[in-house]
Amino acid sequence: MTFLNLGALFGLAAVGIPILIHLLNRFKVREVSWAAMRFLQESIEKNQRRLQLEDILLLLLRCLLVVLLILALSRPTWQTGTKTSGSHQVAAVIIIDDSYSMGLTNGIQTSFQRAQAAAEQVLAAFPTGSSSALFFAADNVQPAIALPTLDFNLLRQTIRQAKLTDRSTDLSNALQLAVTTLQKHEGGESKEIYLITDGQANGWPSLDQLEKQLAEIQKQITVHVVLVGDTAESNLAVTELRLESGLTPVDQPLRCNVTVLNGSETEVRDVRVNLQVDDQPAVDETIIDSIPPSMSRSVALFAKLRTEGYHTITAQIPHDRLPADDQRTLAVRAIREVKVLLVQGTAAARPSQADDFFVRNALVPVSPEEVGQYYIKTTTVCASQLGGTSFDDYDAVFFLGVDQIDPSEIPTLSNYVRQGGGLVLFPGPSCNVDFYNQELDRDGFLPAQLGPYKGDAAANQQDKFFTLQSKDYDHPITTLWNDPTVGTLATAHFYAYYPLTPVPWKEPAPGEPNSAGGQPRVVLHFAQSDDPAAVEHTWGSGRVILFASTATTAWNDLPVHQAFVPLIQRVLGSLVERQEEGLNVRVGQKFSYVVSNDWLNKDVSVSVPGQTDPARVVGQVTLANALPMVQFTDTDLAGAYRVSIATDPPSILYFAAQSDPNESNLTPLSAEQLKSLGEVADVIKWNANSRLTPTLIAARVGWELWLPLLIAALVVATLETFVAQFFSQSK
C-alpha cells in the first residue's frame, strides 16, 4: 500500500482529539449539591459498568472516525498490478484505431466515438506534468501529434476532430512507431503506450511477433490495450464489385459481379442488392435468398452507361451496424468505340483461312450490316506491312500467327505497351520460337518463353489432343467459366501447343524502382499437363497476353467453340481495362492517372466521398515518368472521388477507392489471444458506461482507497450518532 498524500498521515495525531475531548469532558464537571444521594447511589452502582463500556465504545468509535478521515485524506492506494510509476509524470503515446471496423455502431455511438471518449479519459488519468503523442492507426500510421506534448488542449482538440477512415487494420506498425518514439524520448518519466482499438482479430495479423516485441520492451514501456469494440451478431458486407465485361461501351449492358459476405454465425436470408450508376436511383436489383454463415454469395447485376466519359457504379445492400462495408463503388470510363489492330502472319486466299478470321469475328460478333454501329472496330494488316503503322491509334493489338516482325518495330511496340497499350499474341504453326524468346523478349517484354511445340496437329493424329482446365478459373479473364451455366472452355481440343514458361519475376525490394514487367499470371492451363495455355503480365501501363496455341483451327478447335467469343472479348476487355485500372485504387493508395497532354499544369480539385463542401484544389496536372498525371494521396475514404480539372469548361473524371474486404470480418481476438496479449500488455475491456480514468489510475498507482475509507468514515459517524443517541437514552 502506498500513500499519494503522505503528509496527511501526520494528521493521524488528530486521533488524540476525541481522547482529549473525552478527558476534558471528564474534567468539565458541574457540581450540584444534592439531597437524594441515596437513590443516585443506587442507580450509579447499578449502571456503572455499563456506563464505562459505553464510554469506551464511543471513544473508540470517535477515534476510528478520525483515523478513517485522515487515512482517506492521505489517499492510500492498493497495488494490484506490477505498475510502479505511481504519481510520477508519464510520457505516453495514444494510438487510436481509425480503421472502418471502428464505425460499428450500437445505435448510439460508434466504436470510434467510444475510442475518442476513452482517449480523453486516458488523458484525464495522466498525472500533472505528463506528456503524450497521438497517433491514428489503421493499415498505416498517421502521427497526428508525433512527439509527446504537454499541450493537453491540443491533444483533446485533435482527438475530438478526428475522423474515421475506411482503411483496414494493422496495428503493429503503429505500435512499433510508438515504441521508437518513446525510446527516443528523453526524460525520466514513466513511458506508456495506450492502444485504443476494437480488438478485431484482423488487426493483429502477426500477434506472436508483436507479443515478442512487447515482451522485450515491457520493462521500459507499459502498454495498455483498451478494447472499446462492441460485439456484432451479424455483419453483411459487399466484399467485391467486379466488372465482368471488361469493356465499358456506352449503351451496352455491363455485367457486374457483386459478392456479399455474411460475417455472422447464422444464416441470413433475403438480402437485397442493388446497383446504382453515378448518383441515380438503382438500375438493377436482386435478392439473395440465403447466405450461409461465414460464407459469400455472388450475384450478377447489369448496368448501362448512357454517356461517354467517367461514371461510378455502386453496389449496395441495406445498411447494418457497420455501414462502411455496405456498398462498394467502381469508377469506369464509358467508351464509344474500341479500336483493335489485327496483325496476321500472311495474307490468305480465302477470308476463312486468314489468321484473323476467327478473332475478328469474335471481336465483332454481329451481322455485316451492324458492323458499322458496333463499338469494336478492327483493322487487319500483315506483319510485313507493319512499317509506318501507328500503334497509338489502337487500344489493342493482336498478333495472329505472326512468325516474326521487323526487329526495328520491337521498340515501338514495347513503348506502345509501356504507355498503356494492350498486346495479344497467338503464335502460328510456323512460329519462330527463337525470335520470340530472344528478340521480342529481349528485356522481358513477353510474360513467358515458348518451348518446342508439343503434340501433333496432323489430321491422322487428331484422336490425341489436350484440353483446357474445366474448373478453378482464378484469373479475371476466365472466372466467368466458374459458372457452368455460361458454357465451358474444356471441350475444346488442342492438338499442339508451345509450352509456355512464365518468366521469372521478383518483387522489387522496398525502395527499388519497379521493373517494367509485372508478375506473370497464368490465364489458362491445360488439364493434362498443367502447362499454361495463356500467360499475361503487365508491361509499364499496358498488358501483354501470350497464348500457347493458334487463333485459328490449325492446332485446336477452340475458335469454333461458343466460348471463343467471350474469351476474346474478355481478353480485349482486360487490355482496355488495364488502361482504366488506375481509376480504382485501394483505400489509402495513391491515385495516379494519366490524362491528356492538354490538361498539363491545370489546377486539380477533388471532392472526397460524402463531401458537401466545394471541392478543394489539391494540385496541378504534372508530368510523371514523362506522362501528364493527376495525383491524389488522401484516399482514406472508400467511395467515389470527383476530380475536376480547371479547363474551360472544367473536365470531370471520377475515381473510386475500395476498402479491404477483410476488415468486414469483425471476429474479435479470441480469449486465448487476449490472454497471451495480457501477459505483455495491460488489456482493459472498456464500455462507455464505466469510467476509464479510475481504472487507469489504478493500473498505474493501484486502487485508490479514499472513497471506501470516506464511506467507512461516514458509516462510523452515523453509527456513532446512533450509538450516542441510544446511550444517552435513560436506562
Place this chain on the structure above:
Amino acid sequence: MEQTSSHRDLLDADAIARGETLGILARTVVEGYRVGEHRSPFRGFAIEFSQHREYTPGDDIRHLDWKVLGRTDRYYIKQYEQDTNFVAHLLIDGSSSMNYGSGKITKLHYAKALGACLAYLILLQRDAVALHVFDTELRETMTRTDNLEKIHSIMDRLAAFKATEQTRIGAALNDIARMTKARGIVMVISDLFDDEEALEKGIRQIRFGGSEVVVFHVMDPYELEFPFHGTVEFIGLEGTLRMKTTPAAIRKSYLKSMNDFRRRVHEICDRSGCHYILANTGLSLGEMLSGYLAFRHKVAAR
C-alpha cells in the same frame, strides 16, 4: 422591622387567602378544649342536640328529656353534639437535605412557608398550634398556643432556623407521640429521606395515641424529574458523599428508585391511616394547600 421582613415571605398570601376560605378541618373528630369548629367525640350534654336514646341505669338524669317523658311516659336521654377546637402539631424537617432547591426556594424554605401558612390558618380559626423543627432530634419546639398574636413569634423562629444536621425522623415522631396527650393532628412536613421503617413506626405511635397524621412530602421538581445533562458531580447535603456521573444515562434508573420510594411512603401512610400529600416545591404553595384543604372539607362533610 427587619425581623418582619425576614419572615414576611413565609406567609404565602395566596395560600392564606385560600386557607381562610376553607379553614383547617380535622378529618376526624378531635377532642377539643374549647368550642370551635371541630365536632367533639364526646356527644351529649352541651350545646347542640344530636339524638335521643333510651335511658339506661347509671345515666345522669339531668339529661332526661322530660318533655318526652311527660308526653309518652318513656325515658329518653337527650344527646348533644359538641364543637371542639384542636391542637395541631406542625413537625417541620430541618435537616440538611432540606437545603436543596433547584429554583429560587429550597425545600426547607418551602416547608417553613407551608408550616407558617398552616399555623396562621389554624390560629385564625382559634385552634391551637404547636411547632416543632427536627433533624436528628427535636430542635425547635414552641408549646401550643391559640393566640393569633403568636404567629409572629412562630415565624420568627422558623425564619431563624438553619438546617445543618442529618435526618432522624423516627426519633422526632416518637417524641411527638409522647408529647400529644390529647388527640389532635400532627402535620409532618419533610422530604422523608430517612429510614422508612422508623417513619412507619413513628406514625403508628402517633396514630395509636388517637391523633391524625398528615404527611406533606416536600420534594424539589429536580428530585422528581432528574433533568440534568452533561457530567455532574453530586455532593451530598448530608454527609460527605460525592458522586460523578452522566445523569442522562441513569435517569430512568434514578426515577425508578425515586418513584419506588414515594410509592413505599404512600403505602406506609395508607397502612397507618394518614394522609399523604406530595408538596412539589415547583408548584404554587397556595394551589397545593387549597387542594388539600378542599379534600379535607369534603371528607369532613361526610
